[in-house]
Amino acid sequence: MGRFENQGVAYKGFAIMAFLVVILAGIKAASPIVVPFVLSAFIAVICNPVIDWLARYRVPRGLAIMVLMVFIVLMGLWLASIVGSSINEFSQQLPHYRDQLVQQFSWVIDKLQAFNITVSRDQLLAYFDPGIALSMTTNMLSSVGGVMANLFLIILTVVFMLFEAQTLPKKLHFALDDPDMRLKQIDKFLHSVNQYMVIKTLVSMGTGLIVGIGLAIIGVDYALLWGVVAFLFNYIPNIGSIIAAIPSVLLAFIQIGPGAAGMTALLYLGTNMVMGNVIEPRYMGRGLGLSTLVVFLSLIFWGWLLGSVGMLLSVPLTMIVKIALESSQSGGWLAILLADDVSSPSGQQAASDDIEAETPRD
Structure with missing residues (x-):
């Protein structure tokens, strides 16, 4: 019996891994659609407290959403025009800056040779080009600007998300078969x-x-x-x-x-x-911390999956996964592995939830 149970666990593990591979491949293939949606979701999450604050002063929710969206669009267009012109000017000056950096780098090589440290200048510059840092910054900002070219679609999606924000928790309760609102983990997850x-x-x-x-x-x-x-x-x-x-x-x-x-x-x-x-x-408290290794790996993973926007939102996306794992009884152990400190409040809470779930009740 034990052998068949072990095989069942192994097959289940392989099935979960295959399921994740299929999902990730689908997300990467649909990244032109997924990236604006993810960006819209984060903007809606940030804007929702402002809408709720205005609603406390009896401002109609529809009016508050429209006023906030107009303000965001005007500020975004103003900032995009200034930053865009700066990127264009900086890109034009980039070859000049790069040449000056290479000259300064060559000066360092000459000083090393004065101390009898022989380094091949061409090979070292080929591997450690100091101008790459400047080029990477402009390329990343240009990629983010390319995503923001779908500004109308993003703003429209944010508006619909904000209108649905009040009913989303109730829908999640019913979708997870909890019509009596007993599932506190959902509320904790959304609030966190x-x-x-x-x-x-x-x-x-x-x-x-x-x-x-x-x-x-x-x-x-x-x-x-x-x-x-x-x-x-x-x-x-x-x-x-x-x-x-x-x-x-x-x-x-x-x-x-x-x-x-x-x-x-x-x-x-x-x-x-x-x-x-x-x-x-x-x-914020220290309970939401991620380990440095997890931050670095999430930067690589989300950057590969969603591009430049994924790199910028890598930690918030990983935090959402971590908070979701903390809110579930079966995923607390993985949340502890993602945390920066085992003794953190989130890690202790996840561990206590697992212990409580595994303890038999009378």
């Missing part, structure tokens, strides 16, 4: 995702604002562009701030000098230490 996205967006906006103003004071070109980059990459903790700081530090080094590059690096370091280690944990 909403709270995480809103707080993360506000912290990211503050980070981008501080970085943009600081770079403008230092005198680095395209300060608004780098502020937008800092805002977007702040959704990726641990490594996102490093990726966002590299092109700004390199540009400050080329444009002004080593002192400005050092001040730029300190600006990013100080901003991310305050926002990431003081402000964000105070309002």
